Amino acid sequence: MTPPALTPDTVAPARPPWARPRGANERGATIDTYEVFAIRYASLANRKASENFIGGDPHESASDLDYFVWLARSKARTFVIDTGFDPEVGARRGRRMLNPPERGLGLLGVDARKVKDVIITHLHYDHVGNFGLFTEASFHLQDEEMAYATGRHMAQGFFSYAYEADEVAAMVREVYKGRVRFHDGDAELAPGLSLHRIGGHTKGLQVVRVRTRIGWIVLASDAAHLYANMNETRPFPIVFDAGAMVEGYRRLRELADSPDLIVPGHDPLVMRRYAAPGADLQGIAVRLDQRPK
Numbered sequence: 001m002t003p004p005a006l007t008p009d010t011v012a013p014a015r016p017p018w019a020r021p022r023g024a025n026e027r028g029a030t031i032d033t034y035e036v037f038a039i040r041y042a043s044l045a046n047r048k049a050s051e052n053f054i055g056g057d058p059h060e061s062a063s064d065l066d067y068f069v070w071l072a073r074s075k076a077r078t079f080v081i082d083t084g085f086d087p088e089v090g091a092r093r094g095r096r097m098l099n100p101p102e103r104g105l106g107l108l109g110v111d112a113r114k115v116k117d118v119i120i121t122h123l124h125y126d127h128v129g130n131f132g133l134f135t136e137a138s139f140h141l142q143d144e145e146m147a148y149a150t151g152r153h154m155a156q157g158f159f160s161y162a163y164e165a166d167e168v169a170a171m172v173r174e175v176y177k178g179r180v181r182f183h184d185g186d187a188e189l190a191p192g193l194s195l196h197r198i199g200g201h202t203k204g205l206q207v208v209r210v211r212t213r214i215g216w217i218v219l220a221s222d223a224a225h226l227y228a229n230m231n232e233t234r235p236f237p238i239v240f241d242a243g244a245m246v247e248g249y250r251r252l253r254e255l256a257d258s259p260d261l262i263v264p265g266h267d268p269l270v271m272r273r274y275a276a277p278g279a280d281l282q283g284i285a286v287r288l289d290q291r292p293k
């Protein structure tokens with residue numbers, strides 16, 4: 001499929017596909033190939049269908065949830081995508097930490113203190129905790145997500161439930177330090193890696209599209225918690241805009257080179273469909289730039 005049009009904000013005008021050198025993006029820069037990893041740091045069992053799907057049966061048991069952070073790196077750049085939940089916040093909310101995200105990153109040779117780019121898909125507690133460990137990083141966030149997390153809807157528990165006011169406030173302080181890089185919709189952060197606002201689950205949720213040796217893959221984060229949410233069009237119950245969430249399933253398929261290259265944000269099947277990058281990372285991380293089983 002053709003990559004979606006990204007809006008070049010500064011440099012050369014976009015070239016049509018036929019005028020581009022092979023392996024180049026719209027601006028003529030060579031596209032990097034990324035290694036991509038999912039690092040599992042927590043899990044949650046005993047789910048009911050009604051907790052995973054709108055209209056699900058409250059008596060029927062359903063898939064567990066796994067919790068991940070993701071890593072995408074090329075020769076030139078390293079991007080960490082989301083930072084997991086804070087262990088105390090997780091414990092208060094009944095979530096069991098298996099392995100702190102910074103430890104999983106460390107096993108893959110990444111020191112949280114040296115990372116320059118952290119993409120925050122959205123500000124829910126299980127995606128933005130621990131961001132203080134990334135002392136050198138810029139945080140890539142959608143305008144719409146910060147507006148949502150600090151705006152009128154947070155007065156309603158239905159929308160604010162998965163946010164931690166202290167974490168949102170701490171991120172506001174990072175804005176004042178100049179460390180938040182805001183994006184509005186689609187944004188190319190580097191040749192071969194771009195952000196795309198989907199909304200739905202939260203108003204400013206973004207997903208990450210990454211060029212790998214097997215093609216363009218998409219880290220869906222909470223645009224699809226589980227494979228079943230997107231494949232069966234059964235939306236997840238924590239939602240701001242159900243229409244945008246369902247439209248998001250279509251958008252994910254448009255962004256990925258094939259539907260099996262979309263990686264859902266909380267599905268335990270991810271750990272089974274992909275292989276660990278090494279024996280020491282069994283059960284901790286899997287490599288996503290390989291064909292899933």
Ligand SMILES: [Zn+2]
Nearest residue numbers: 124162201222
């Ligand atoms: Zn979420």
